[in-house]
Amino acid sequence: MTDSRTPRILMCPPDYFGIEYEINPWMSVRKGADPERSKAQWKALHQTLVDLGVEIDLMAPVKGLPDLVFTANAGLVFKDLFIPSKFRYKVRQGETERFEEWARGRGFQIVEQPEGVNFEGAGDALFCGEALFGGYRLRSDVQSHQWIGERLDVEVLPMELIDPRFYHLDTCFCPLAPGVAIYYPGAFDEYGLSVIADRIPTRIEVRAEEAVYFSCNAVVVGSNVVLHQGAPRLAADLERIGFKPHALDFSEFIKSGGSAKCLTLRIDGEEAAAWKST
Amino acid sequence: MATPDPRATAPPSTTTDDHPTGAVDEIEVRGHIVDSLLLPKILDRILQMGGTFEIHECTIGVRRSDPSYARIGVHADSPEALDAIIGDLVEHGAAPVDTADARVVPADVATAFPENFYSTTNQQTQVRLHGRWIDVENQEMDCGVALDAEAGRAWCVPMIHVTVGTPIVVGHAGVRVVPLERARESTPFGFMSSSVSSEKPKAISLRSVAETIRATRAEGKKVLLVGGPAIVHTGSAEHVGRLIREGWIQTLFAGNALATHDVEQALYGTSLGVSLTHGAAVEHGHEHHLRAINTIRRAGGIASAVSSGLLTSGVMYECVKHDVDLVLAGSIRDDGPLPDVITDTMEAQDRMREAIRGVGFALLIATALHSIATGNLLPAWVKVVCVDINPATVTKLADRGTFQTIGMVTDVEPFLRSLAVELSTPAPGERPPS
Numbered sequence: 001m002t003d004s005r006t007p008r009i010l011m012c013p014p015d016y017f018g019i020e021y022e023i024n025p026w027m028s029v030r031k032g033a034d035p036e037r038s039k040a041q042w043k044a045l046h047q048t049l050v051d052l053g054v055e056i057d058l059m060a061p062v063k064g065l066p067d068l069v070f071t072a073n074a075g076l077v078f079k080d081l082f083i084p085s086k087f088r089y090k091v092r093q094g095e096t097e098r099f100e101e102w103a104r105g106r107g108f109q110i111v112e113q114p115e116g117v118n119f120e121g122a123g124d125a126l127f128c129g130e131a132l133f134g135g136y137r138l139r140s141d142v143q144s145h146q147w148i149g150e151r152l153d154v155e156v157l158p159m160e161l162i163d164p165r166f167y168h169l170d171t172c173f174c175p176l177a178p179g180v181a182i183y184y185p186g187a188f189d190e191y192g193l194s195v196i197a198d199r200i201p202t203r204i205e206v207r208a209e210e211a212v213y214f215s216c217n218a219v220v221v222g223s224n225v226v227l228h229q230g231a232p233r234l235a236a237d238l239e240r241i242g243f244k245p246h247a248l249d250f251s252e253f254i255k256s257g258g259s260a261k262c263l264t265l266r267i268d269g270e271e272a273a274a275w276k277s278t
Numbered sequence: 279m280a281t282p283d284p285r286a287t288a289p290p291s292t293t294t295d296d297h298p299t300g301a302v303d304e305i306e307v308r309g310h311i312v313d314s315l316l317l318p319k320i321l322d323r324i325l326q327m328g329g330t331f332e333i334h335e336c337t338i339g340v341r342r343s344d345p346s347y348a349r350i351g352v353h354a355d356s357p358e359a360l361d362a363i364i365g366d367l368v369e370h371g372a373a374p375v376d377t378a379d380a381r382v383v384p385a386d387v388a389t390a391f392p393e394n395f396y397s398t399t400n401q402q403t404q405v406r407l408h409g410r411w412i413d414v415e416n417q418e419m420d421c422g423v424a425l426d427a428e429a430g431r432a433w434c435v436p437m438i439h440v441t442v443g444t445p446i447v448v449g450h451a452g453v454r455v456v457p458l459e460r461a462r463e464s465t466p467f468g469f470m471s472s473s474v475s476s477e478k479p480k481a482i483s484l485r486s487v488a489e490t491i492r493a494t495r496a497e498g499k500k501v502l503l504v505g506g507p508a509i510v511h512t513g514s515a516e517h518v519g520r521l522i523r524e525g526w527i528q529t530l531f532a533g534n535a536l537a538t539h540d541v542e543q544a545l546y547g548t549s550l551g552v553s554l555t556h557g558a559a560v561e562h563g564h565e566h567h568l569r570a571i572n573t574i575r576r577a578g579g580i581a582s583a584v585s586s587g588l589l590t591s592g593v594m595y596e597c598v599k600h601d602v603d604l605v606l607a608g609s610i611r612d613d614g615p616l617p618d619v620i621t622d623t624m625e626a627q628d629r630m631r632e633a634i635r636g637v638g639f640a641l642l643i644a645t646a647l648h649s650i651a652t653g654n655l656l657p658a659w660v661k662v663v664c665v666d667i668n669p670a671t672v673t674k675l676a677d678r679g680t681f682q683t684i685g686m687v688t689d690v691e692p693f694l695r696s697l698a699v700e701l702s703t704p705a706p707g708e709r710p711p712s
Contacts, residue, residue, distance in 0.1 A: 130342070131342070137369055142316070142369070142370055142371040143371055145309075145310075146308065146309030146310065146345070146371060147309075149309060149310050149343070149345065150309065150345055153343050154343055155310055155313070155342040155343045156309070156310045156314070157310065157313060157314045158310070158314050158316060158371070159314070160319075160370070191314075191315040191316075191318070191319045192315075194315055195313070195314060195315055198313075199313075
């Protein structure tokens with residue numbers, strides 16, 4: 001039996017993962033990714049999450065959809081509602097149908113956004129406390145965040161992403177708990193930084209040399225933070241405020257522009273989302 | 279079959295008058311725009327990109343989850359600059375308010391608009407074509423708007439010039455009026471209010487008119503005088519002659535009467551048979567104006583009478599000598615008339631339309647008929663001062679839509695005399711125009 005407090009996460013095995021196109025500065029079809037090593041890295045994440053008490057929901061991988069493995073971009077979960085992504089790039093648009101199928105099967109009510117806007121799910125929309133922080137311009141449109149705010153009756157705080165390397169909000173901003181987050185300042189303009197400073201009392205700045213290891217792209221389970229190795233200073237900062245870092249190797253996925261967080265979708269609500277406890 | 283009227287089917291060849299423009303569009307932004315700093319960011323970006331803004335409406339949500347709303351006018355120097363700004367703002371969630379293009383219907387009846395045509399005002403108007411606002415040229419009240427989508431041009435067209443097939447704007451979608459920029463306190467014209475009163479300090483009003491005429495000439499624009507025969511009757515012809523000689527007036531609209539009595543004065547020293555030196559009626563003086571008309575008709579016109587040495591003084595003489603663009607429009611009560619008078623009113627309107635291009639200031643003196651006719655043709659950004667001893671003349675003008683009119687209720691002779699003196703005295707640092 002599943003305990004209602006059991007953390008639940010959606011993952012998709014990397015059977016067909018690979019670099020088949022280039023839609024962010026990290027991807028290189030020529031360099032590619034190693035299938036065996038990526039499978040091993042994915043399994044290590046899966047095992048770590050299981051060990052942390054997470055119930056994993058697995059999606060069937062689909063040939064020709066190499067990025068289906070990045071389930072964070074499936075959509076946005078809010079209570080029993082699921083807002084599917086509307087991918088900016090055609091090469092990923094085929095994923096939406098699969099994610100919707102999964103959500104329907106899990107009893108979510110699907111809430112469709114109006115046509116003509118781009119929205120890339122939890123990759124660009126993260127709750128921290130009562131507010132939904134949004135990342136816009138590179139992948140999601142700010143209009144999508146405003147629409148979600150109105151539809152869900154929640155406050156949204158869209159922030160412009162200004163560095164193409166950090167093209168999703170979850171590559172440069174990670175809420176740990178209500179009022180607590182790690183973030184890479186270089187990915188935001190002064191307006192976004194003001195919003196973060198104003199609304200998040202406990203902030204850990206990730207240094208540029210560690211941010212490029214996708215350190216902000218972390219999975220939070222309780223007080224555990226699973227992230228890519230190579231960020232010892234961030235790990236120390238996390239420990240200082242009472243979080244336990246779990247450093248794993250995600251190098252094959254980083255070649256595609258994703259790391260731990262991108263490989264997961266929290267089904268029961270992120271740790272930092274205030275609505276989770278209501 | 280009527281021959282196609284080029285005035286309706288082709289864009290005007292004259293360039294449209296300068297008016298306070300640039301490019302303007304209105305955007306709206308809604309949602310969580312305050313705490314997210316999107317609204318301040320949008321406003322900052324407008325300024326950073328060289329534009330300016332005006333917040334037309336702003337509603338702030340009460341709770342944090344309540345959306346807010348702002349409607350913002352964005353102004354840039356050129357349509358291209360405005361496009362760049364709006365294009366950028368859309369990325370941050372702003373949306374243009376008006377997204378419909380103007381709708382056109384080809385005229386189906388000559389000299390008439392299609393049903394539901396857009397009826398123009400004298401204010402600067404723009405129509406939306408392919409998503410971009412373009413200025414309507416030759417702005418004039420009580421016209422329709424012809425729109426040549428291929429040429430990307432729109433212009434006011436009077437009903438009488440509509441030919442079958444002319445694309446005419448219908449409805450209000452995709453049409454907007456650009457409000458005039460508010461007059462700044464420091465300009466001489468800003469001092470005067472448009473209310474009509476005989477109890478205003480005349481000296482200050484007069485200096486303001488003189489300053490405005492100087493400024494108009496300094497900008498390279500023309501000054502238009504519209505005058506009635508009272509100018510001659512009151513003995514003011516010499517002041518007008520002086521203003522023309524000194525280069526302060528480039529265009530003159532009048533009727534048969536002003537021209538006739540001016541010539542009468544030049545030839546007989548009377549106006550309506552009254553001696554302008556003694557003030558008394560002269561024997562057989564009532565015949566003078568008709569004899570004057572006859573003399574000019576026999577000479578073949580005013581210009582011929584001047585070149586032959588027959589006419590050697592007066593307003594008409596100065597107009598010929600100084601190349602003033604003179605339009606004499608006739609009316610049903612005219613004697614004669616002088617051969618220079620245009621008796622077809624539609625033709626006279628067209629000549630006046632042509633002549634007002636480039637006019638920056640209009641001085642309307644002692645004529646209701648010609649003042650209202652001129653007011654009908656002038657765009658709202660041309661400054662207008664109406665001087666008349668009868669306050670009703672000024673009120674009539676404003677009531678007929680020439681709302682920019684500033685009225686001065688005074689006798690024309692002291693006004694024109696003082697104006698001529700004021701303008702003859704060079705302003706500090708200025709030279710009189712050549």
